[in-house]
Amino acid sequence: MTILHAIGNTSMVRLRKVVPPGCAEIFVKLEWENPTGSMKDRMAQAVISRAEEDGRLKPGDTVIEYTGGSTGTSLALVCAAAGYRIKIVTSEAFSREKRDHMTALGAELTLVPSEGGLTTKKLILDMIETARILNREPHTFWTDQLNNQGSIAGYYALGEEIWIQTNGKVDAFVQCVGTAASIRGVAEVLKQKQPSIKIVAVEPAESAVLLGGPTGPHKIEGVGIEFTPPLWEPNLVDEILPVGTDAAKEMARRLAREEALFAGTSSGANVVAAIRVAERLGSGAKVVTLLVDSGLKYLSTDVYRGK
Numbered sequence: 001m002t003i004l005h006a007i008g009n010t011s012m013v014r015l016r017k018v019v020p021p022g023c024a025e026i027f028v029k030l031e032w033e034n035p036t037g038s039m040k041d042r043m044a045q046a047v048i049s050r051a052e053e054d055g056r057l058k059p060g061d062t063v064i065e066y067t068g069g070s071t072g073t074s075l076a077l078v079c080a081a082a083g084y085r086i087k088i089v090t091s092e093a094f095s096r097e098k099r100d101h102m103t104a105l106g107a108e109l110t111l112v113p114s115e116g117g118l119t120t121k122k123l124i125l126d127m128i129e130t131a132r133i134l135n136r137e138p139h140t141f142w143t144d145q146l147n148n149q150g151s152i153a154g155y156y157a158l159g160e161e162i163w164i165q166t167n168g169k170v171d172a173f174v175q176c177v178g179t180a181a182s183i184r185g186v187a188e189v190l191k192q193k194q195p196s197i198k199i200v201a202v203e204p205a206e207s208a209v210l211l212g213g214p215t216g217p218h219k220i221e222g223v224g225i226e227f228t229p230p231l232w233e234p235n236l237v238d239e240i241l242p243v244g245t246d247a248a249k250e251m252a253r254r255l256a257r258e259e260a261l262f263a264g265t266s267s268g269a270n271v272v273a274a275i276r277v278a279e280r281l282g283s284g285a286k287v288v289t290l291l292v293d294s295g296l297k298y299l300s301t302d303v304y305r306g307k
Contacts, residue, residue, distance in 0.1 A: 003081050007034055007041045008157050012165045012288070017258040018251070018271065023278035024171065024285035028271070029162065032263065032294035036073045036101065039158070039292050043181055044074035046154030047143050048082060057141040062087055064135045064142040066127035068119070068178075068222045069098025070293055071145055076105035087140075089130045093117050094221055096300045110134070118217035121226035147230050151181040158182070159189025162288050171281055172198040174241075174274040174289040176223040176266045177210065180232040182290070187236040198238045202273040205242035210234075219245045220265045222292070241276060243269040249303050252295065256304070262295035265303055 010033040015026045031039035051057035063079050065072055066089040079086040088107045090099060093114035103109060112130055114123045128146070135142040145151055162170060173190055175183040187199040203209070204224035206216040215226040220243075245265070252268030255261040270289040278287045298304060 003035055004045055004078065007045050009161065010034065012162070013261075015259060015261075015271070018254050019275060019278060022283055023275065024281040024283065024287050026271070026274050026278050026287045026289065027166065028261070028267075028289055028291045029158070030261075031290050031292050032296075034074075036070070036077050036105075037294035037296060038070040038074060039155075039182060039290060040070040040074035041077065042158060043145070043151040043154035044071065044078045047145075047148050047150040048075070048078045048084075050150040050153070051141055051143070052082075057084070058139075059083070061085075061139045061141050062137070064131050064140050065089070065145060066124075066131040067145065069094045069102065069297070070222055072107060073098060073101045073105065075143060076102050076107040079107075080105050087134055089127045089134065091123055091127065093119055093123060095298050097297045101297070115217070118219065119221065119224065119226075120217045121215055124225050124227075145179050145181070146225075148181075149231070151179065152185045152188070152231060155182045155185025156189055159186040162186065163190065163193055166286055166288065168193065169286055170194075170197055170288050171285040172200055172274075172277050172287045174200040174202060174270055174277055174287060176202040176220070176269050176292070177229065177232065178223040178225065178266075180229040184231055184233050184236060187233075191236060198277070199236055200273060200277055201237045201240045202243055202269050203240060204248075204269070205244040208240075208242040210240050211242060213242070220248050220269055221298075222264075223266050223269070239277075241273040243272045247272050252298075252303055255291075256295060261291060263291040264293045264295060264298050267291040267293065 034041040204218040248269035
């Protein structure tokens with residue numbers, strides 16, 4: 001057994017206090033139970049193991065990735081366990097805790113400056129280009145999360161867990177879109193088991209590009225990259241809901257105070273959207289969403305500081 005055996009099989013709990021009367025039941029998967037406190041451990045394990053299997057990643061190689069933090073932390077964990085060096089491209093736009101966590105696990109960081117600490121299309125593209133340059137060095141493997149099909153498979157187990165934990169009785173699954181790997185992986189599993197399950201994507205209202213809206217800066221870390229991610233599969237998604245940064249932050253605070261569930265901003269966005277879906281479906285239905293990561297990753301940000 002290694003630390004990698006602790007990935008997955010996370011708990012599911014029902015929300016009690018933030019859900020208005022007359023709604024469907026809302027259940028959340030506690031993805032912070034993964035070793036780094038994030039669902040991204042699932043995809044990191046999948047992309048590294050697949051690259052080892054097909055020979056793209058060899059002993060002595062260095063792993064390269066650009067990330068807002070959670071993917072990088074998860075990759076750093078897997079690389080530390082497997083004995084690989086890792087170089088991460090990130091930015092001060094993302095929380096200090098995430099950067100410190102990556103460093104603690106042995107990652108070497110390259111910081112790309114942002115525009116006022118905001119997530120913008122320019123920032124993401126600058127990070128990608130920096131990773132591309134690092135990947136020109138010999139004996140490197142770029143996991144390239146936005147284009148890596150292997151990351152989708154990392155979430156198949158999550159879909160299976162949801163199906164089992166709800167006893168096959170789930171009416172809707174709600175998830176924020178970053179790379180789109182998690183919503184796609186879960187949707188592929190759930191739709192195969194029950195095609196009528198509604199898959200609802202969530203994106204920042206300030207940058208609702210999947211809905212055809214204009215791009216714009218926002219502060220929901222890890223999602224809303226301001227262009228359509230290559231792994232996005234619209235045929236698997238039944239609805240797209242926009243959630244604003246302020247609403248996502250406030251729900252994250254409410255989850256902590258009222259439900260004793262300490263999660264990040266994208267988790268708050270997930271619950272805001274899940275409530276909208278639950279209000280429409282009404283009592284007797286079940287909605288599942290994810291608490292993507294731990295609030296411990298955001299203590300230095302304005303989500304919790306001074307609140």
